Amino acid sequence: MEDQTTMSKTSVIARWQGLPLYVRIVIALVLGVMAGMMLGSHAAVLAVPGKLVLRLLGALAPALILAAIVHTFMTTKLGGPLATRLPRLLVLNTLVAIMVGLTVANIVQPGQGNGLTPPSVPIKSPEVANPLITFLENVPKSLLGPLGDDGKVIGVIVIAMAFGIALRKERDRPLGTVGDLVELLLVSLIKILHWVIALVPLAVFGVVASIVGMEGFAPFKALGVFVGSVLLALAIQAIYYLIRIRFGSWVRPADLIRGGRDALVMAFSTASSTATMPVTYASLKERVGLREQSASMGALVGANFNNDGTALYEAMAALFIAQLIGVALSFQQQVVIVLTSIVASVGAAGIPEAGLVTMTLVFNAVALPVEYIPVLLTVDWFLDRCRTAINVMGDMNVSCLLDGKQRR
Numbered sequence: 001m002e003d004q005t006t007m008s009k010t011s012v013i014a015r016w017q018g019l020p021l022y023v024r025i026v027i028a029l030v031l032g033v034m035a036g037m038m039l040g041s042h043a044a045v046l047a048v049p050g051k052l053v054l055r056l057l058g059a060l061a062p063a064l065i066l067a068a069i070v071h072t073f074m075t076t077k078l079g080g081p082l083a084t085r086l087p088r089l090l091v092l093n094t095l096v097a098i099m100v101g102l103t104v105a106n107i108v109q110p111g112q113g114n115g116l117t118p119p120s121v122p123i124k125s126p127e128v129a130n131p132l133i134t135f136l137e138n139v140p141k142s143l144l145g146p147l148g149d150d151g152k153v154i155g156v157i158v159i160a161m162a163f164g165i166a167l168r169k170e171r172d173r174p175l176g177t178v179g180d181l182v183e184l185l186l187v188s189l190i191k192i193l194h195w196v197i198a199l200v201p202l203a204v205f206g207v208v209a210s211i212v213g214m215e216g217f218a219p220f221k222a223l224g225v226f227v228g229s230v231l232l233a234l235a236i237q238a239i240y241y242l243i244r245i246r247f248g249s250w251v252r253p254a255d256l257i258r259g260g261r262d263a264l265v266m267a268f269s270t271a272s273s274t275a276t277m278p279v280t281y282a283s284l285k286e287r288v289g290l291r292e293q294s295a296s297m298g299a300l301v302g303a304n305f306n307n308d309g310t311a312l313y314e315a316m317a318a319l320f321i322a323q324l325i326g327v328a329l330s331f332q333q334q335v336v337i338v339l340t341s342i343v344a345s346v347g348a349a350g351i352p353e354a355g356l357v358t359m360t361l362v363f364n365a366v367a368l369p370v371e372y373i374p375v376l377l378t379v380d381w382f383l384d385r386c387r388t389a390i391n392v393m394g395d396m397n398v399s400c401l402l403d404g405k406q407r408r
Contacts (some may be wrong), residue, residue, distance in 0.1 A: 002221075021200070021201075022382075024200075025200065025204050025378065025381060026381070028157075029378045032204060032205040032206070032207070033208060033209070036210065037212060037213075037233055039213050040064060041214055043212065043214070044214055045210075046205070046213075047200050047206050047207050047209075047371065049205035049206045050200075050202070050205075053199045053202060053283070054203060054371055054373060054374075056199075057370075058360045058370060060192060061357045062188065062356070065351075065361065067186040067189055068205070069343075070182050071179075071183060071339055074182060083241070085281070086298075086301065086302060086401060086402065089402070090305050090306050092308065093394050093398065094308050094311050094341075094342050095338070096240060097237050097308035097390075097394075100236050100312060101230075101313065102235075102319065102338070103317045104229050105233075108228075108232075109321070109323055110225035110229045111225075111226065111319075111324035112323045127377070132296070155215040159299055161237055162192050162195075163192070166192050167184075168183060170187065170188065175301075190351065193299075193351070196256075206374075207375065208250075208375070208378065209407025222324060226379070230387075231383075231385055233312055234312065234386055234387060235315060237394075238390060240404050242256075244397060244401060248405070250403070250406055251400045256288055258287075259288035260287070260392075260393075261283075262283055263283045263392050264289075267280075267388045267389045267391065271388045273392050273395070277299060277303050280395055280396065281296060281300055283402075284298070284396060285397050290400065290403045290405065291403055295399050296405035297398070297402055298397075299399055302394075302399070303391075306391065307345040307391050307394075309387030310387055311341040311342065311344075312344040313355060313387050314345075314358055315334075315362070317362075317366060318359075318362050318366060319337075321363070321368055322366075324338055324375075333366045336366055337362055340366075344358035345358065355380065355384060356373070356377070356380070360373065361377070
């Protein structure tokens with residue numbers, strides 16, 4: 001009887017994990033709204049698990065981005081005359097995307113007047129210590145932090161256990177080169193990331209319940225305006241691509257859309273520019289008619305660096321949350337958002353749920369509270385597909401510009 005109960009619980013967990021992440025997030029959203037309405041102000045305590053998940057994400061993000069960028073530069077083959085133009089095109093496209101996002105967010109101001117209460121800094125009492133808060137404070141903010149002088153042994157233990165479990169199946173992997181070592185580090189970090197991502201619905205449930213209980217539904221009404229603002233910015237970025245293609249290459253924009261529609265549809269349906277790369281390459285080479293080198297440089301090489309839609313979204317998300325909690329970001333802080341988004345977008349194509357990972361970096365760069373990121377996750381499953389399509393369209397744009405104004 002006990003074995004049957006255990007098997008039943010295991011099957012329920014397996015079915016839950018088998019659901020797509022966005023479905024689990026939507027379910028968590030609905031349950032969070034219900035819990036917030038029932039518990040009212042008492043739902044505030046449910047935000048603690050969400051803070052823990054985001055703390056773990058924040059700890060992983062810098063090391064993950066570091067490993068991904070190192071791995072990308074080590075494994076990407078750049079050569080030929082087109083290789084000198086490629087970086088300029090990629091940086092320009094990403095810079096334009098971020099500026100479009102910031103401009104739309106500053107003009108529309110989707111979060112203005114829909115106030116959330118800014119998180120208060122907890123006052124530590126020397127006499128009474130909350131065990132849950134104490135544990136949360138011992139969860140490392142970064143992977144290297146506990147190895148320094150802060151003396152938090154629990155953080156070292158957490159890191160050691162995570163890597164120990166992640167590397168169990170990799171212990172017989174031969175390491176012959178530095179590249180093998182970097183790849184092993186990236187693989188283990190991504191494996192740990194998958195464990196954290198599995199807890200994301202819990203974070204959404206807790207934070208949504210807490211906000212509904214404490215603030216009501218006003219912050220979520222602003223999400224509709226935010227979604228519209230992001231779609232507007234992505235549409236402007238798409239128009240920018242088509243104009244650049246019209247005047248910078250021999251390809252006609254209508255022909256590109258027609259020839260590359262399979263890649264765009266696949267990008268939207270899978271929310272993965274990495275999985276779409278072969279389709280993008282084939283469409284550009286066979287249907288649009290680009291030279292093989294141009295198609296491969298833009299669709300295969302450029303895709304590892306080019307995440308314009310994601311960078312645009314990160315910038316808009318930061319401003320949206322800042323507007324929601326009534327924090328005015330200065331021009332200098334917005335410049336920091338630009339620089340952080342550009343750096344974080346490099347190599348992010350191969351990271352699962354890359355937008356979630358890089359968002360923590362952008363928020364931390366301008367001291368925004370990461371505990372409000374789960375609010376964005378309630379609509380992120382849809383916007384992720386939209387921005388991935390723009391990422392792929394950016395790859396197409398680069399390939400067409402590399403091909404030049406004369407057809408082969």
